[in-house]
Amino acid sequence: MNTRSVGNTAEDIAASHLQHVGYRILGRNVRMPEGEIDIVARDGAVVVFIEVKMRRSQRFGSAVSAVDYKKRRRIRECASNYMQFFPEGAKTMIRFDVVTIEHGTATLIRNAF
Amino acid sequence: MKEAERERLERLHQFERELWSQGITHIAGIDEVGRGPLAGPVIAACVVIDAPLLLAGLNDSKRVSERRREALAREIVEAACAHHIGSASVEEIDLHNISEATKLAMERALAGVKVQPDAVLIDAMRLPSYRGVQKSIIDGDALSAVIAAASIVAKVHRDALLVQLDEAYPVYGFAKHKGYGTAAHMSALKTHGPTEHHRMSFAPVRAAHARMPVR
Numbered sequence: 624m625n626t627r628s629v630g631n632t633a634e635d636i637a638a639s640h641l642q643h644v645g646y647r648i649l650g651r652n653v654r655m656p657e658g659e660i661d662i663v664a665r666d667g668a669v670v671v672f673i674e675v676k677m678r679r680s681q682r683f684g685s686a687v688s689a690v691d692y693k694k695r696r697r698i699r700e701c702a703s704n705y706m707q708f709f710p711e712g713a714k715t716m717i718r719f720d721v722v723t724i725e726h727g728t729a730t731l732i733r734n735a736f
Numbered sequence: 737m738k739e740a741e742r743e744r745l746e747r748l749h750q751f752e753r754e755l756w757s758q759g760i761t762h763i764a765g766i767d768e769v770g771r772g773p774l775a776g777p778v779i780a781a782c783v784v785i786d787a788p789l790l791l792a793g794l795n796d797s798k799r800v801s802e803r804r805r806e807a808l809a810r811e812i813v814e815a816a817c818a819h820h821i822g823s824a825s826v827e828e829i830d831l832h833n834i835s836e837a838t839k840l841a842m843e844r845a846l847a848g849v850k851v852q853p854d855a856v857l858i859d860a861m862r863l864p865s866y867r868g869v870q871k872s873i874i875d876g877d878a879l880s881a882v883i884a885a886a887s888i889v890a891k892v893h894r895d896a897l898l899v900q901l902d903e904a905y906p907v908y909g910f911a912k913h914k915g916y917g918t919a920a921h922m923s924a925l926k927t928h929g930p931t932e933h934h935r936m937s938f939a940p941v942r943a944a945h946a947r948m949p950v951r
Contacts, residue, residue: 649787649815656739665787704742708749708788710757 633677634661637722640729646671655701662722663705669716672702674735677724690721695736741792748881749788751873755855760869761786762817764853765882766845768838768861769797769890773915774925774941775908775934776898777823778838781890782845784818784853789881791815796877796884797891809892812885820848821893830937839863845886859883905931 822844859876902911
């Protein structure tokens with residue numbers, strides 16, 4: 624199994640968990656010039672940018688700590704580019720969540736960073 | 737994503753962005769598929785969005801491969817606030833005409849969505865029965881993201897119907913040509929005559945029927 628297919632499986636688990644708690648998935652693997660956002664969703668009026676983290680073992684720290692400073696900055700840049708698709712004046716709130724997948728179980732961390 | 741693809745997607749949302757900037761939140765896109773074929777219903781889809789559709793390869797249904805189209809249709813339905821398929825039957829096409837039947841299918845698609853839109857974008861058509869804000873866009877499936885989305889959902893739905901029809905009537909090759917008047921379809925029509933799913937009001941079908949030997 625290559626890393627790409629592992630990633631997709633984790634994103635599928637994450638997406639169905641998010642739908643289960645009431646999010647509407649706007650896009651998966653949304654590509655921006657700055658990089659990729661795993662999942663963009665709507666939670667009510669809020670647009671949420673979600674990073675999916677899969678960890679097979681705790682050996683290198685938990686999944687949420689894997690979203691390091693550099694990665695957070697890249698996700699923020701992608702998000703700000705994405706938000707330009709909404710017209711000026713549209714006061715849409717945004718948020719950054721992380722979904723960790725450990726042993727096949729999804730955990731949602733709202734407002735992760 | 738390359739800068740160029742991002743710009744393409746931004747252009748594809750020009751009408752949607754204009755409506756959003758006016759304070760409109762829910763935009764419906766309506767498009768039709770199956771005006772031209774000799775057989776099968778005409779299908780329309782209505783897709784309601786409240787956010788941009790940033791789906792890789794989103795384009796009008798004619799410019800997307802079949803496999804990508806099916807994946808896109810799933811992503812569109814997932815991202816949309818609501819969607820609905822409307823159709824007009826072969827009987828209705830023959831009773832009125834294809835243009836009126838298409839309008840009927842579009843009206844049914846719009847009437848069926850669970851979230852009422854604030855504005856409607858339609859490909860090259862106006863719906864006289866709709867009282868709200870509507871904008872008709874020539875070549876809309878290539879210029880508007882929400883119309884392109886509707887065209888993809890409609891196309892995938894109709895193709896699946898024609899594949900089912902192919903199982904019931906395998907000699908015509910519906911799964912391949914989806915009812916359009918290809919050489920293979922015309923030759924099957926001449927040999928086997930029209931089915932109840934053929935549009936008798938269409939000249940090539942009538943001609944094939946006239947040529948059938950009386951049994």
